[in-house]
Amino acid sequence: LAKTTQPISMDSYEGQEVNITCSHNNIATNDYITWYQQFPSQGPRFIIQGYKTKVTNEVASLFIPADRKSSTLSLPRVSLSDTAVYYCLVGDGSGGYNKLIFGAGTRLAVHP
């Protein structure tokens, strides 16, 4: 399973756009890129997933360059409630389901 590297922590302010970049140099052809969010004392929550180019949902956007060796999670106009740990994972779902190997994650703090 490909290893991921993310910044340990980031700080932002309410209303700003936050971009968290994840490096996954050894990503394999079948690997998808998935981001999870985790609040204290809760389980991780799926945010977004992509394979290539750009994916957008009601919560975030995911940008994946052509070489797929990195990806960027973009959170538009963050609020205090977006303070959480964000995990980037890559995994091969070709078998129909996916084992997740979590990296250290990025601890995002949003300030008033």
Next chain:
Amino acid sequence: DAMVIQNPRYQVTQFGKPVTLSCSQTLNHNVMYWYQQKSSQAPKLLFHYYDKDFNNEADTPDNFQSRRPNTSFCFLDIRSPGLGDAAMYLCATSRLVAGSNQPQHFGDGTRLSIL
């Protein structure tokens, strides 16, 4: 709402006393996972079930066992808890779709304390 439910949210046990954590799901997912998450660390996969097929991670201690009596329920048994086993234990499920990468749905965990 369909979800993954873990009971209890907090569990206290004594050093060496067996403990069982439970997880149930209403999603009817084929795959169920157990993770251990220690304070300020990322979740670490212990094992998973694909239907009734049990898959253990290579570095999961023998002290940890699991049972899945049916699709909806999965249990984590810690035979002789040590102080180092104090952690949040997370259960997750996912749906099996051939050729697809389905996201996992997590419960809110059981926080285990060892006295």
